[in-house]
Every structure is written in structure tokens, then in C-alpha cells.
Amino acid sequence: MSAALIAIDWGTSSARAYWLDARGDIARIASAPLGVQKVPQSGFPAALTALLGEAPDPRVPMIACGMIGSRQGWIEAPYRDCPADAASIASALTIVPGMPMAIVPGLACRDPSGVPDVMRGEETQILGALDAARDRAIRVVVLPGTHSKWAIVRDATIETFATFLTGELFAVLREHSILGRLAAPGDDAMALERGLRCSLEEDAHLAHDLFSARTLALTGELAPEAVGDYLSGLLLGAELAAGRRWLQRQRVPGTSVQLIGDAVLCERYRKAFALAGLDAITGPADAAARGLWRIAQQAKVISV
Numbered sequence: 034m035s036a037a038l039i040a041i042d043w044g045t046s047s048a049r050a051y052w053l054d055a056r057g058d059i060a061r062i063a064s065a066p067l068g069v070q071k072v073p074q075s076g077f078p079a080a081l082t083a084l085l086g087e088a089p090d091p092r093v094p095m096i097a098c099g100m101i102g103s104r105q106g107w108i109e110a111p112y113r114d115c116p117a118d119a120a121s122i123a124s125a126l127t128i129v130p131g132m133p134m135a136i137v138p139g140l141a142c143r144d145p146s147g148v149p150d151v152m153r154g155e156e157t158q159i160l161g162a163l164d165a166a167r168d169r170a171i172r173v174v175v176l177p178g179t180h181s182k183w184a185i186v187r188d189a190t191i192e193t194f195a196t197f198l199t200g201e202l203f204a205v206l207r208e209h210s211i212l213g214r215l216a217a218p219g220d221d222a223m224a225l226e227r228g229l230r231c232s233l234e235e236d237a238h239l240a241h242d243l244f245s246a247r248t249l250a251l252t253g254e255l256a257p258e259a260v261g262d263y264l265s266g267l268l269l270g271a272e273l274a275a276g277r278r279w280l281q282r283q284r285v286p287g288t289s290v291q292l293i294g295d296a297v298l299c300e301r302y303r304k305a306f307a308l309a310g311l312d313a314i315t316g317p318a319d320a321a322a323r324g325l326w327r328i329a330q331q332a333k334v335i336s337v
Contacts, residue, residue, distance in 0.1 A: 038059060038092055038335050040325035041087070043101035044154060048084050051322040057317075060324055069100045069107075077107040078132075091133050096329045098137040098321065101128060101152035107261070112141035112151055118190040118304045119160050123331035125261030135334055137325070142193045150196050154321070155182045158293050162168050162316035163189050173280065174292040175313075179204075181274050185285055195279050197272045203265055212243065212264060215250040219258025225301075228266020229308055232274060239271045268307050277309075291316050 034142055036052040043049075043232040046068035052061040067080045082088050089095065102110030110127035126135040139153035155176045162174065165185065179200035185192045207213040214287040229241055246264045249255035256265055280286070295317040308314040317323065327328065330333050 035128065035239045037146040038326065038329055039089075039093055040093045040322050040329070041084070041095060041097040041101070041158070042099055042154060042325070043097050043106070044323040045070050046100045048080070048101075049078060050318070051082050051325070052140070053326055054321065055305070057323070058152060059319060066069055069103065069105050077101075084184070089132065089134075093133065094329070095132070095134040096126075096137065096325050096332075096334055097324060098157040098249070098328075102136040102139060103153055106136075108136065109304050110136040110138045115142040115194070116190045117147045117156065117329050118188075118193045120333045122160070123328045126328075126332055126334075135329075135332065137328055140191060140194070145193070150181055150194060151183075151281065152194060152196070155184070155194075155293075156191060157324035158316075158320040159184055159186060159191055159324070161188075161322065162291060162293050163321035165226045165288075171285060173285060174293060174316075175276070175290050175302065176293045178294055181272060183279060185280075185283060186292055193283065195276070197275065199268050199272045203268050204244065207261060207266075212246045213260070215247065215257055217257035217259035217266075219261065221256070221259035221262045224255065224259035224263040225266040225269075226308065228263040229270040229273075229305055230266075232270025233309055238272065239267065242267055261269050265301075266305075270309075273305055273309050274312075277311075288312065289314070293317075 037055045037171050040049060040053055040054045047064060051059050061244045063084060063271045064312040067084055072080045101107050108129055113122060113125045122137060125138045128135055136294040137157055139151055140156045141151050143241060145148050158176060159174050172186040174184045174186055181197045181199045182194055184194035193330060226245060246260055250260050291310040292302055292313050299315050303313045
């Protein structure tokens with residue numbers, strides 16, 4: 034299939050390729066469980082061929098974002114410091130030797146205490162969700178996931194961000210702690226809301242409140258099928274509370290946010306934000322592809 038650009042969102046556990054036409058519209062999508070954790074260091078050329086379903090055409094430029102540019106990826110693309118916009122990110126692409134592929138750098142920032150934070154892939158999704166012609170006001174963008182990101186965007190520039198390990202903490206606690214031993218598969222919206230409300234209380238203390246996922250189950254006040262959602266609610270509520278405090282320290286009003294990411298997870302976050310009194314809208318599902326197209330244009334990887 035002829036394409037003006039092949040854009041690849043290559044993460045930790047999976048990879049997704051987009052064939053984009055001369056207008057930047059998606060003509061085809063392919064995905065495979067070929068994340069960087071599953072590919073040996075010398076196996077990326079073969080993994081790319083498997084993802085595309087054919088050997089790369091040297092006449093078609095490719096651009097990739099995500100963990101493919103990490104130290105565990107194909108080739109390391111050094112972080113670029115915030116603030117960063119599409120032009121500054123495009124100026125720092127890393128070229129894969131012998132391949133018509135450019136890798137987008139991740140972003141780095143530091144909090145007021147000097148502690149560093151990083152992201153890879155999310156910066157491309159943020160850029161893809163922006164309208165460069167209209168995004169001149171400040172915007173708060175939240176990207177739910179294993180490592181949830183909260184970013185402040187102003188004048189189409191990513192100013193700073195903060196990471197919350199909500200998803201990873203849930204997986205560890207659910208699968209490898211005593212809290213998950215009384216849990217059973219299930220879906221309980223009321224338990225999720227109960228956990229959220231608990232963590233959103235002013236006097237909430239997560240290290241203490243987490244143990245209630247066990248004690249409520251032991252006393253029969255929480256069904257085994259509800260334990261997972263209650264635990265998820267506790268962690269999500271703690272993220273929202275911490276995120277609001279972070280925004281306050283940045284002197285940013287957190288009354289409205291944009292969510293970008295998996296549709297199911299974004300809907301869970303949207304409901305959580307509503308419970309916390311915050312408006313949340315969901316960004317485009319193809320934000321990564323849009324962002325990669327925008328960066329490729331800025332870097333003149335494509336001539337259209």
C-alpha cells in the first residue's frame with residue numbers, strides 16, 4: 034500500500050502502525066504484541082517487518098514514538114526538556130541507522146524540588162490532540178494508564194507534567210499483595226465510587242485506607258467481586274486528589290481536563306472527575322497518529 038508516511042506508536046507491550054496518506058488521514062492500521070519488552074535488542078528490524086506485514090519500503094518515511102526510543106528500545110532518543118512544542122520536538126528526532134525511520138524524543142521536566150520526571154509517547158498524543166490554530170489558552174491534559182500523566186499545555190506548548198503510578202500500583206497490589214487474596218473477578222460501579230469517595234476525603238491517608246480493601250472483605254461488607262473496583266477507586270481517588278494539589282501548586286485552575294488514551298479507561302476517569310466536581314472531555318482516539326504526522330511535517334520528514 035502506498036503511503037506518504039508510516040507512523041508507529043511503539044510501546045512497552047505492543048506496537049501500532051498507521052499508514053497515512055498525503056492529507057494525513059489514516060488509510061490502514063496494524064498492531065501486534067511486539068512491545069520493547071518482548072523484542073530482543075537485535076530483533077527490532079524483524080519486529081518491524083512483522084508489524085508492517087512486509088519489509089519496509091525505503092521510499093516511504095517512517096516516524097515512531099514511545100518506548101522504542103528508550104534505552105531498552107531500538108535506539109535511544111535523548112529526552113528533550115520542557116517546555117516543548119511540535120517544532121522543538123521535531124528538531125530533536127533521532128534517526129535509526131540504515132533505516133528511513135526517525136524516533137521522537139521523550140520529554141523531561143523537574144518539579145519545584147528538582148526531582149526529574151519523564152514521558153515517552155504521551156508527548157506525541159498531546160500534540161495530536163491539540164489544534165495549533167486555536168489552542169492558545171491553557172489546557173490540562175490527563176493520560177490514564179500504567180503511569181498516568183498530567184500535563185499543563187499553554188499556547189500549544191507542553192510546559193510541565195507529573196506522573197502517577199496508579200495503574201502499576203493497582204496491578205502490584207491486586208496480584209502481589211494480601212489485598213487481592215479475597216478478591217474475585219467482577220465489575221462493581223458502586224464499589225469503585227465508594228473507593229473514590231474515601232480517597233477524596235480531606236483527611237484521607239492512602240497507606241491506611243488501602244487496608245480497608247481487606248478488612249471490608251473480611252467482615253463481609255465488601256463482596257469478593259467488588260474488591261478490585263474498590264481498590265481501583267481508592268487509587269484513582271488518590272491520584273485525582275494529588276493531581277489537584279499539583280495543579281494548585283502550578284497555579285493552574287483544574288476545573289476542566291482533556292482525557293487521552295484507552296476509551297474504557299478514559300470513561301472510568303471521566304466518571305471519577307465528575308464525582309470530584311471536575312469536567313472532563315475525551316480527546317481523539319487517533320491522537321498518536323495525528324501527533325506523529327504533525328511532528329513529521331515540522332521536521333520535513335514528509336514533503337506534503
